[in-house]
Amino acid sequence: MRVIGYVEHPAFKISIFKNDGRISVKFENEQYEQTFKLGEDERFASVENVQKWVDQELIDKVSAGFRLMHEARLQATGRAFPSAMALPVFEEII
Numbered sequence: 001m002r003v004i005g006y007v008e009h010p011a012f013k014i015s016i017f018k019n020d021g022r023i024s025v026k027f028e029n030e031q032y033e034q035t036f037k038l039g040e041d042e043r044f045a046s047v048e049n050v051q052k053w054v055d056q057e058l059i060d061k062v063s064a065g066f067r068l069m070h071e072a073r074l075q076a077t078g079r080a081f082p083s084a085m086a087l088p089v090f091e092e093i094i
Contacts, residue, residue: 001019007025032069
């Protein structure tokens with residue numbers, strides 16, 4: 001798999017990959033990533049066409065997906081480690 005291009009964005013790193021003729025687009029923020037596998041569709045044969053495909057509506061949906069992923073992570077952590085969700089207890093310093 002190799003990087004063939006990027007889509008500029010202020011909040012996300014958006015990379016375009018090619019692997020054996022198949023195109024993937026990966027969105028990353030500080031903690032999470034989402035990848036769209038576009039396959040060997042000729043409409044995505046150029047970096048410019050993939051960049052065109054990544055429009056504001058898609059970015060908004062990816063952003064919402066990141067929020068859902070974060071909520072799911074927090075909830076799973078709370079279920080797995082319920083005491084960790086409590087406020088930290090500090091030892092008394094005299």
